[in-house]
Amino acid sequence: MKQAMDYIEVKIPAKPDYVGVIRLTLSGIASRMSYTYEQIEDIKIAVSEACTNAVQHAYKKDEGGEVTIGFGIYEDKLEIMVADSGVSFNFEKTRNELGPYTESSTIDQLAEGGLGLYLIETLMDEVRVLNHSGVTVFMAKYLSEERENHDTTIATDKTN
Amino acid sequence: MNLKIDKHHNNGETFVHVAGEIDVYTAPKLREELSPFVEGKNKALIVSLKDVSYLDSTGLGVFIGLFKQLKKNGGELKLIDLSDRLIRLFEITGLSNILNISSDSEGGRL
Numbered sequence: 001m002k003q004a005m006d007y008i009e010v011k012i013p014a015k016p017d018y019v020g021v022i023r024l025t026l027s028g029i030a031s032r033m034s035y036t037y038e039q040i041e042d043i044k045i046a047v048s049e050a051c052t053n054a055v056q057h058a059y060k061k062d063e064g065g066e067v068t069i070g071f072g073i074y075e076d077k078l079e080i081m082v083a084d085s086g087v088s089f090n091f092e093k094t095r096n097e098l099g100p101y102t103e104s105s106t107i108d109q110l111a112e113g114g115l116g117l118y119l120i121e122t123l124m125d126e127v128r129v130l131n132h133s134g135v136t137v138f139m140a141k142y143l144s145e146e147r148e149n150h151d152t153t154i155a156t157d158k159t160n
Numbered sequence: 161m162n163l164k165i166d167k168h169h170n171n172g173e174t175f176v177h178v179a180g181e182i183d184v185y186t187a188p189k190l191r192e193e194l195s196p197f198v199e200g201k202n203k204a205l206i207v208s209l210k211d212v213s214y215l216d217s218t219g220l221g222v223f224i225g226l227f228k229q230l231k232k233n234g235g236e237l238k239l240i241d242l243s244d245r246l247i248r249l250f251e252i253t254g255l256s257n258i259l260n261i262s263s264d265s266e267g268g269r270l
Contacts, residue, residue: 016185023183023214041245045216052184052218115217115253122252 006073012051014058014065014084019051022069026080029071033078035143042123043141047080049116050137054084057135076143077125083136162186165193172203179211182219191222198229198237205230208265210241220253227259241265 010025012018023044030040047069054067065084072079121127126140163186164179174197182190197205205226209215227237239261242250247263250256 016183016188019184020181023181038245044214045249048183048214048216052216055184115220118253119217 005075008071008073010069010071011066012069014055014067016052016055019048019055022051023048025069026071029073030078033073033143035078035141039141043078043080046120046123046139046141047082049120050080050082050139053116053137054082054135057084077140078143079138079140081136081138084134163189165190167193167197169197172201174202174205176205176207177211178207178209181214182212182222183214183216184218187218187222190219191225194222194226195229198226198233198235200233202230202233202235204236204238206238206240208241209239209243209246210265212246215246215249217253220249220255223259224255236260238262 008025008029010022012021026044026047027040030043035043051067051069058065058067068081068083070079070081070083072081120137120139124139125142126138128138130136130138162180163182166177166179168175176194176197178190180186194205194207207223212219223237223239230237237260239250239259242261242263244263247256247261250259250261255261
């Protein structure tokens, strides 16, 4: 098991205002690791979606707090962890409502939310979700193209 | 990082040019600005995404909402000037089958 070469951690207030700041940070890290433009844009969406989930959940419950984003930089991959401030959302339920939409989807079935987690699963190579008192999303993107869309697993680990 | 929205309204048709990043922070602003144009007698809402540098599920959610509202009132939503990346985003979410999107500025169906 390779150790992360470097680790960078950023904390933001659980507010929509700062999700863009995380995209900028990610962009800097991923460019340094020589991901392609397309790959960087994909990771940007996945990380933003995870941050958006955390932020919106904190907002709904009217709880403040912080979202912690950790970047594990390896020789062959980038691992990202997004941990919310301790308020949990029902991941399994949300996951069951995921897209993509099909041509037969009726207008009523078009939810205005819920595509976020589907996008994370689609755009990253590995995804794991830890559902404890809060929610932590781990995701990884490999530098080589070969592993794209393999090993995409979601494990919900409930501990109390 | 802010969103710039320019609107031209003419004869029940509204043309909107959006520039910047559409995310959880700016999506509510986009929804608020465009909502008045999907009500009542508005026939068409045409949105140019040429200068949108970032779009995620929050932005897609706004377009789904506008589309539903327009459809209910007999109107139409057209998203035009999409980059290859944006088209891919609509394709992987299945929304390219449902929404009227186009890579050119004419607004024809793909």
